[in-house]
Amino acid sequence: MNHRKPELVCPAGGLPALKAAVDNGADAIYIGFRDDTNARNFPGLNFGPEETARGMEYAHRAGKKVLLAINTYPQAHNWAVWTSAVDRAAELGIDAVIMADPGLLRYAATHYPDLRLHLSVQASATTYKALEFYHQRFGIQRAVLPRVLSLQQLWHTIANSPVEIEVFGYGSLCVMVEGRCALSSYITGRSPNASGVCSPAESVRWEETALGRESRLNGVLIDRHGLNEAAGYPTLCKGRYYTDAQAYYAIEEPTSLNILDVLPDLFHHGIAAIKVEGRQRSPAYVASVARVLREAIDTCAADPARYLVRNQWTAVLDRLSEGQTHTLGAYHRPWH
Template identity: 60%
Template structure:
């Protein structure tokens, strides 16, 4: 890759107006936000945007030459889809730079009702091949697709080589054991799926029970984890709980860890990836600022230095401090056994 190659767009999370400002101030090219309801996949109390805060955030970003995307990335329910369609109408009225959709029915609605609105295909669509991406492009004019975090670098490259659609991949943030958009664990425990209600562990089902020697974390009565008095306690999700299996207690499905591709940026950029995405609309403005700043510096260095690119320890230290479980991984991008 030549030293003159521009870096991919850095797309950062904003679960609140302070987080949006933190992302913009620390180098994000674009931020993605959601509404205060189940139309978005980070539907936590106290997070997300109403019309007033959304307009303020869009104005703040635009004044600084940055973009704002609206995530309406859960699946509309047949009983009443108006909340989702109203969300698309509201996004168009606000003048967002793109709306991120998972539901193809909503893609159809957006394409027909708001033909000038740019559409991005959410990771929740589970588009793991170029045929799915191209179909959304041909039918609804989708211009960018976010790929699930289960593809290898070769598989990502294969998609890019066979589609005119821009491809966005995750660069940092919490990992999930499932292919995004296909998880049923939450609905098994609570009856509410993240695809329909926007949260894989709805706060109303979360209970913390403090005992004499330990802190229990439960999801709708299911014991997810038990923490010692001096042990950091994470938010309970089924996939990252510790369970007793054949007389051993451990992370039976997945350990808490964060994807971090900072060492592989030159390879990812050389494939023609259009955007690098950061997970974490449920995280604090401090998290957003720290991750954005580190990735901004790394992306600019990778674009400028090419083959001479080296990861600075300060970047890794900054990202390590906010990694889930204080652990980092290359995820599916690194498959040495292949």
């Protein structure tokens, strides 16, 4: 059984967030280029060539790693955009690339055998057999698991996996069928897999009315929040819909995942890395989350048996959370 301290992997949408992650205890920082080759393709977000070089210098000087997400799926007509991103990553000496598309994984494995490959959550690989396939074919060294497994399923996968396992530790939850979700394309014509964005900003409208905040996606009302009701991101999966004349979160509630409660178990079963969601968030978010998780991981590593979640940690994380609440998500599911 492996008791190594897991790596803390934090998000950065820009240079200040990367610095905040490094300064507040991240072991690795994941970023994306400024285009649709990654799943956070938002206007003004992400790293150009100069920022990437400066970010890598800053992280490497502090002994931290920089990972690059090229985790959307190229189409036949834009294949070269994705391979060029892989070329740049290899030239820059990125510590690992996080990818999902098998064709692109093959390209990277063939052209850059020394480039470390992580399987993205967007690949939606949920069994150790699937991980074996990616490992044998493309030599992936780590996989990020989708947030659909119960803890029992997770332990089984780790025990039989040929590669390191990374799981999400904190951050916004979506409908949790990563890499398979096309919900947003029904309403906006774009999906995370192909365009790197669900609920593209140009389709989102908020309006403060006498009844509260109305969220519209491409003109369609998806939610209305009462005056002091905590809100979430304007995604189709987190809207409230009428079923049997009652409006409620029929698909997914706006909430954030928080695994602090099961940290000793994750250590015990040999998780390699804990990932924080949120490249779209600000440097202030990255700093706060990195600091809490750093402290929690170090506390747990010092003495897992006496580890207790501190109220202060939960308070800081809940404040930053969507809907201002947290959950263990599928990890907590008793059935599997």
